[in-house]
Amino acid sequence: MTSSTTLSAMSALTKAAQKLVPSTIVPSLRPRTGNLYEVISRTPLGNGRQVVAHQTRWSAKQIPDCYWIVKRAEFKNEGKHGKAWGSLIWKGKAVGPAEQRIPGALKYTWEEGSSQPLPTPAKR
8 A cells, every 4th residue: 555545545534533523512511601510410420530610700800720629419400409519729729628518509600620810901
C-alpha cells in the first residue's frame, strides 16, 4: 500500500466515524445552569465520585475559586429536588466540617466547576 492509499483509507474511516457521532449533545447532558439538583443529577455520584459545583452569583461578584464538593445526594421529582451533602471550598481553602448539608440548593442558580471571576467591561 502506498502512503496516498493509506491516507485516503484513513480519511474514509474518519468520515464514516463522524457519521456515527451525533452532531449535537443530547439536551439532558448539555452543561447548563439550574438549581443544584438539576446540575448534579447529570453527573454520576457514588463509589468515590464527587461533583464540583458553584453558585453563579459568586462569579458575578468576582469571587474566584469557590465551590462545593458534592459527596452524596438524594434526588426527588426526576432530579429537580432533593438533598445534597458536601464540603465548601472558599477562595481555595476548606471551610467548615468535612461534610454538611448544602444550603441554597433551590434558591440560587448553580453551575458545574469552580467559580471564575467574570471579565469586567473596559472603561472608556
